[in-house]
Amino acid sequence: MSVRVTVVGCAGSFPRPDSPASCYLLSAQDADGRTWNVAMDLGNGSLGALQRYIALDQLDAVIISHAHADHYLDLIGLHVALRWNPAGWNGRPVPVYAAGMLADRLALIAELPADPGMHREFAFHTWAGHRSERIGPFTVVPYPVDHPVEEAYALRISARGDDGADAVLAYSGDTDACPELDEAAHAACLYLCEAAYHEGRDDAVRGVHLTGRRAGESARTAGAHTLALTHLPVWNDPARSCAEAREVFTGPVDAVAPGDVYVLHGGGRVDRG
Template sequence: MNLTVVGCTGSFPGPLSPASCYLVSAFDGERTWRILLDLGNGALGTAQRYLDLEDIDAVFLSHLHPDHCMDLCGLHVAVRWHPDGWSKGRIPVWGPEDTALRMATAYGLDPDPGMTEEFEFHSWSARETVKLGPFSITPYPVRHPVDEAYAMRVEAVEPGPDGPVTRVLTYSGDTDSCPELVEAARGSDMFLCEAAYHEGRDDAIEGIHLTGKRAGAAATEAEVRRLLLTHLPVWNDSVRTVQEARESYSGDLAVAVAGVSYVI
């Protein structure tokens, strides 16, 4: 399984990165499958550096704040108005219950049909696993001020020299500390975890985001192998975020950078 950071800037695009979007790929023995975790504002353009849009097998949305979903509107245009026709049919989209309505409203469309001719919308059910190609994606409800916000546990089974190999990536979405985040991340090979806040500046704010220290504590409790901090706003100091995480996590640690890929 491979992870490519398409966009990782928190809350709105920055000068060096779009908002949240992560390309995850895995090989099932016959072909490579490609899914997007979130598609925040600014991400669709950058995503085309790493894949043809017609190669998107599905989009999985953690929640419906614009920095995690709004470029679905641009993808709608790409599907609907491709001058040569879109060859791959509707793109499956998993997200909160209101995803189809929210996207139609954002683009000024009548909700019927809205974007349902371009996307095959599915609603998350907490802890109910979605299977797609080599992937199994399980959503866990987390703590963020929207009706539905989820962390996603992504498991991929790929062929290996000694038989099938399973790798696990957990993506926090946006969340403050909660038991469900640790549950989602338990034993992951990589924990892609937001750390939008700083200790001493934001740590008194409850129920919105993690600090580096809180992210590290969740990673330690979940016993993850690697922690990749993400969703840092443009005003955050990444060195400070890492130092905070080091107070509570002693394992493999880095900060997500747009354009960097990881083998999981």
């Protein structure tokens, strides 16, 4: 079994002309051969693009790194799709794993009463730092990280690989450098890491985002195999971000783009789909 990671959206802070905000589709088979599809973040603009890869009724769960709009706002559109589809929704409430305040925030934005809010369409689960959650073939562990929001998490996602070893994806969410980020990315096959800042322009700003160099330093410390830079704002140069990372990290470095596919196997092997 392998884990397929499809980049749906990778723009930082708001959609770019060529990309929605953060969203990644994770797909893997369980022991019975059933394919599970999990959306990791669902930022603004991503719900439409997600439907290029799966029908919405194929979505098994949504996992949200933190409650900034560019990482969760299209849950409101998904709620509309579930609630108002004239043909009806043919599945159970979609599990949503996120910070505890998100259910009430979504209801407020959508001008719904908090009770029931979106609880009929979504089954909300609250992250607890370092506590693992099982979603089909995936084990997800959230790690609290350094970003100015009530709860921000890096996510470590693993599934049993072809050779019996775990295929591990680490996702930084939004964060500055911190020990928990390196822990989340330890020996990851693929380290999907934000690099919203540039050295020489933003490196004096701390406690918000990473530069390409700081992402590379985290990958080196964690012993990650492949570093894929994401959350790149419209004003960033992806080549510059990669060059910063390569100054300190000797493994493969990419800047992701919508439609990119990575296939993760046990033992650290990553193929491009």
